[in-house]
Amino acid sequence: MESRDAMTRPAGGLLLRVTLPFLAGYFVSYVYRASNAILGPTLAAEFELSAAGLGLLTGVYFLTFALFQLPLGLLLDRFGPRRVNGTLLLVAASGGLWFSVADSPASAIAARALIGLGVSGCLMSSFQAFVLWHPPERIATLNGIAFSAGALGAIAATVPLEMVLRVLHWREAYLGIVAATLAVSLVLFFWVPERSAAPKGERFGDQLRGLVALLRDAAFQRIAVCIGASQLASVSLVTLWIATWLRDVAGYSPAEVARGLLALNIAMIVGYIGFGRAADALARSSRGALPLLLGGVAAASLALGLIALGATTGAIALWWGYVCGSTSITLAYAILSRRYPKSMTGRVNTALNVFVFGGVFLGQWGVGVVLNLWPPTLAEGYAPEGYRWALGALWLAQFAGLAWLWRGRHLFARPVNPPAAVS
Numbered sequence: 001m002e003s004r005d006a007m008t009r010p011a012g013g014l015l016l017r018v019t020l021p022f023l024a025g026y027f028v029s030y031v032y033r034a035s036n037a038i039l040g041p042t043l044a045a046e047f048e049l050s051a052a053g054l055g056l057l058t059g060v061y062f063l064t065f066a067l068f069q070l071p072l073g074l075l076l077d078r079f080g081p082r083r084v085n086g087t088l089l090l091v092a093a094s095g096g097l098w099f100s101v102a103d104s105p106a107s108a109i110a111a112r113a114l115i116g117l118g119v120s121g122c123l124m125s126s127f128q129a130f131v132l133w134h135p136p137e138r139i140a141t142l143n144g145i146a147f148s149a150g151a152l153g154a155i156a157a158t159v160p161l162e163m164v165l166r167v168l169h170w171r172e173a174y175l176g177i178v179a180a181t182l183a184v185s186l187v188l189f190f191w192v193p194e195r196s197a198a199p200k201g202e203r204f205g206d207q208l209r210g211l212v213a214l215l216r217d218a219a220f221q222r223i224a225v226c227i228g229a230s231q232l233a234s235v236s237l238v239t240l241w242i243a244t245w246l247r248d249v250a251g252y253s254p255a256e257v258a259r260g261l262l263a264l265n266i267a268m269i270v271g272y273i274g275f276g277r278a279a280d281a282l283a284r285s286s287r288g289a290l291p292l293l294l295g296g297v298a299a300a301s302l303a304l305g306l307i308a309l310g311a312t313t314g315a316i317a318l319w320w321g322y323v324c325g326s327t328s329i330t331l332a333y334a335i336l337s338r339r340y341p342k343s344m345t346g347r348v349n350t351a352l353n354v355f356v357f358g359g360v361f362l363g364q365w366g367v368g369v370v371l372n373l374w375p376p377t378l379a380e381g382y383a384p385e386g387y388r389w390a391l392g393a394l395w396l397a398q399f400a401g402l403a404w405l406w407r408g409r410h411l412f413a414r415p416v417n418p419p420a421a422v423s
Helices: 013-034 036-047 051-067 069-079 081-101 105-118 122-133 136-156 159-164 170-190 204-216 218-248 254-284 290-308 315-337 342-371 384-407
Strands: none
Touching (some): 036 159, 036 170, 069 081, 069 122, 069 342, 081 170, 122 315, 122 342, 136 159, 136 254, 159 254, 204 218, 204 342, 218 254, 218 290, 218 342, 254 315, 290 315, 290 384, 342 384
16 A cells, blocks of 8 residues: 555656756755856956955845845744745845846945845755655755755856856856746746644744754753854855865866866765765664764865865865865764754754854855955965965864764764754
8 A cells, every 4th residue: 555655756757857947946055155156257357346345245135045045944943945945036036136237336236135034045955855755764864955056156166157257257157046046946836845843733932842852952052053164164264265266276277166166066076975875874774963074074174174285286185185084974964853843844944044144154265364364466366375374264163063063963863853942
C-alpha cells in the first residue's frame, strides 16, 4: 500500500515542483550577492567610493538581510516557504530595478539594502521546504545542493558576468537579473505546492516564546557564534575582497581575477556537496556531523593564516583550500534541524542567519575600513600591508569562533528532546 508521504507528493515529482524552484531562488540571490566582486571597480569609479564606501555598498545587503531574519523565521513557520519567498522576491526585484537606475551613492546603497531584504528568505525557505518534503537523512545533502546552487549563482557573477559586461553596460546587465527574479517569484506562486508543519491554532505569542527559548539554548549559542565568526571571514572575502586581493597582492589582471573567482566557486560546490554527503552518511549510522564541521573550519583557518602571513605562491590553491574548508560550517543548519521539531524550522534557521549575515556585514565593511588606513597604490588599488592586517583580523575571528564551539562540543554529544517552551 502506498505510504501517506508518497500519496501527498506533488504531481510532477519533488524535483520539478519543489526542489528546483527554491534552488532557482537561491541562485538568483547569490548573483545579486556576488556581483560586486566583478562590478566593484566600476561602481567605485562611477560613484567615487573609497574602500570603506565600497565595503558599505556591498555589505549593506547583508545588514538588512540579517535584521530581517528573526521576523522571517516567524513568517516562514506561520505562512510557509512558498508564499513568503515568492513575496520577498518581488521586493528584491524592486531593489534591483532601483539599483539599475541609481544616480548617487546614497540611492545605490538604499537599493542594495532593499535587495538584501528581498532575497533574505531564499536559502531559509529552501531549507524549510526540504525539511517539510524530504526525510531527515537527506537534509544535509540537500542543504549542500542548495548552497551549491548559490555557488553556481556566484559563478554566473564571475567569468559570465565579465563577458556580458564587454557588450552591455552594468545597468543593462542588472535588468537581466531583475527579470530572472520576477520569473522565480511567479513560479513559486503558481507552480510550487503548499505544505506547512505549523501546529493548528498556534498563536503568535507561542511562536515568540519558542524563539526566546531557542536563543537561550546553550548549544544553539555555541554553534551560532561559530558560524557567525566563520562566515564573517569567508563570505565577506568570497563576495568582494578576494577579488581585490588577487588584483593588489597577487597582481592578477581583471580576466585572471574572474577566472580565479570561478575556481573558488567550484571549490564551494565541491565543499558543500562533499560535506553534505559525508554528514548524511554519518547520520545513517547514527553519528553526528559536528566533528566534520570542526575539522573543515580548522583546515580553513590554517589556509587563511598562511595567506594573512603573506603567502602568495600557489595563491589560488591556498584560497581554494580555504573556501572549500569553510563550507563545512554550513552543516550547522542540518545539525540544528535534527535538534528541534519541524514546526520550528524557520525560526531555527533564521535565528542562525542573524549571526551569519550580521557577521558578514561587519567583515565586509571592516575590511574596507582597515584597507583605508593605508594610502592607495598608484594602480588605484589598496596597499598589500593593509590586507595582512585585515586578513589577520578575519583569521582571529574565525579561529575564536572555532575554539568557542570546540569547548562546548559536549552539548551535542547526545540527542536533545526540546523542552515544551521550544516546541
